Amino acid sequence: MITNETQTAQEAREPPFVIDVFGEVAPNGKAIGLRIRRSEQGPVDLCLRIQDVQYMVSIMLALSCEAKRLQVPQEPEAPPSGAIPLPLSAINVGQDEHDQTFLMLEVGAAALMFGVPQAALEEVGQTLLALSARTTGKPS
DSSP: OOOOOHHHHHHHOOOOOOEEEEEEEEETEEEEEEEEEEEEEEEEEEEEGGGGGGHHHHHHHHHHHHEEEEEEOOOOOOOOOTTTOOOOOOEEEEETTOOOOEEEETTEEEEEEEEEEEHHHHHHHHHHHHHHHHOOOOOO
C-alpha cells in the first residue's frame, strides 16, 4: 500500500528526461533501432519499422506544438544548435478546398505535411526567388 507521503513524493518528482539517443539502421533497411538514455533510469531500446517512422515523427511534432502552446511566451530564440540538416527527397506545395496552403516534405521514408500561414508562404517564396537568382546569376 502506498502512503500519502510516498504518493506525494512520486508526484512531485520530475519524470526522467532523454539525455542521448543513439540509432542504427537494420542491415535489411526495414527497421531503425534506437537506444534512448534517460536521466535517473536505465536506457530504453526501441525498434521501429521503417513504415512507422512517419507516425512517430508526426506525433512528436504534434506534441511539441501543443507543449509550446502551453508554455509562457519567450523572447525569440536563435535556431537550435543541435539541428541536423536532413536531405529532402521531395517538396510539394498545395491548397485544400478552403484555400489553406500545405507544404509536404519527404525525408527518407517519411512524408510530413505542414499548414503554412499566408505570411510565411510569402516569405518563403521571396527567399526562394532570391536564392534562385543568386545561384543562376539572373535577377528575380
